[in-house]
Amino acid sequence: MKREDYLSWDEYFMGIALLAAKRSKDPGTQVGACIVSPDNKILTMGYNGMPTGCHDDNMPWEREGDPLETKYLYVCHAEFNAILNNGGRSLKGATLYATLFPCNECAKAIIQSGIQKVIYMEDKYADTDAVIASKRMFDMVGITYEAYEVKHKKIVIEL
């Protein structure tokens, strides 16, 4: 008889996005993204981090203060990294699993890449212009977005 407590596709892909987020050096919010083809093949992944060659130790991670000394002008967003990491594979019709609702800049890249669906975990910046603009664009172009249904499943991985 087969196992019954195996991961659903959504659990598997969101689990991978959560694992990718663990690579982030951001002390504030660690974001992960996993992009999946319509036939459930993982196409690409990403997390928020500094551009390649900009060493994490030499970059600011502050949230406030002189804008040039905050992370915001430098950090590459998880979804943006995932899209850029696609290795030449088409993302048309794909689904993006994201641990945070994508901002407007990521939304633009999502639209241009042909991704059709977004499944997100957290929407803690829902009241910001960035996320409002994001949803406005998704609605306009017919990209669907839905909150990941948390089932409080614990996935334990021992290394």
Ligand SMILES: O=c1ccn([C@H]2C[C@H](O)[C@@H](COP(=O)(O)O)O2)c(=O)[nH]1
């Ligand atoms: O679409 C998004 C929006 C934000 N991020 C990243 C950018 C930053 O590294 C953090 C946000 O940090 P806070 O301290 O919570 O402001 O999230 C992203 O990857 N994707």
Ligand SMILES: [Zn+2]
């Ligand atoms: Zn973004």
